[in-house]
Amino acid sequence: MKASDFFALPASLAPFAAFFHPDVAPWEWLKQIGPALAGLTIEPGTPRVPAGVHLEGRVWIHPSVKLPPYATIIGPVWIGANTEIRPGAFIRNNVIVGEGAVLGNACEFKNCLLMDGVQVPHFNYVGDSILGNRAHFGAGVICSNLRLDQQPIVIRTADATYDTGLRKFGAILGDKAEVGCNAVLNPGTLLGPRALVTPAIAIGGYIPAATIAHARHTVKLIPRRD
Template sequence: MNASEFFALPPSLARFAPFFPADVPPWEWLKKIGLALASVEYGHHALAIPPGVHLEGKVWLDRSVRLPPYATIIGPAWIGAGTEIRPGAFIRGNVIAGEGCVLGNASEFKNCLLLDGVQAPHYNYVGDSILGNKAHLGAGVICSNLRLDQGEVVVRLPAGPVGTGLRKFGAVLGDKAEVGCNAVLNPGSLLGPRALVMPCTPFSGYLPAATIARSRTAITTLPRRD
């Protein structure tokens, strides 16, 4: 299972391409976020920083980023063009966001990669996770990243369980994947492109592309769209 089965790194993040090869398991990208950010030359911000926005450490903001009256951004962090950061957002290190994303109000982001057009607009936790192009989280969605026994996160694939070597690993969402309000993605969840988890659903394991998870036992295939 390779990253290319879930998403493609967009042109806006081409500078990071050496760190995120398409032919490795997608969770391997999580291990490279810090290295990718270390390759950035951080300079002065070209946009005005509102008094209530706290910046700490190495933070790169495109001049077209929309900042709220108050938020906390702790580096290293790289935020791409046209991305909107909403009030109360807490970005706390090792975060890369591409173009046109929404990092929502009262939402927390940590060690994550958001490709272009990601929407995480309301009360979300995105930790140790990768969200593909135009992936969307409904209000209150949690990407849980730590097992209760704090052991290694193992992904449950159709061919059998696979160790990731990670103690913290939230979720991988393919391009245009959708997660409904107040759903919980348990550690090591994998959602293929256009996969959909219904609201208030606790999900674990692997959800293939273009399928719907309605509960732990009900999965429906979506019709094809041209």
């Protein structure tokens, strides 16, 4: 299982390419978010910041980013071009965002990598997670990132078992994966490219590409042209 099975790092995040290798397990990228930001040599910069937006630490915000009347951003954080941040967003500690993303109202982001076109628009928690290009969360989707027994996260598929070595690990979504409103992704959930999760369920494990995940079963999607 490799990161390239789920997504490709977009050109907008080229400054970080040395830290995110396509041939390693995708959860290894989580361990590289902090070092990638720590190694960044570009000086922090921001557009004009509204009075109600609190910035703290090293924060890089492209001038084209749309900032709300109020939000909290605690670095290190990198936010790419044409991204929209909506009111009440809480962005903290090792967050990298590509171009054209939406970080929604009353959403919290912590130690995560969001690629181009990601939409997390309403009342979501994204912690210790990676969202591939054009991945989408419905309102109220939560990435649960800690087991109740606080043990390291283990990934089990039909073919293998992987010990991630991570105590905190939310979800990994491949390109164009989508999750319906009010779903909970249990710690260590992996969604392949274009995998879909139906609303209002709790789900975990590995959902293969182009598959719809229901509460009790999965259904293979019919391929479509984009």
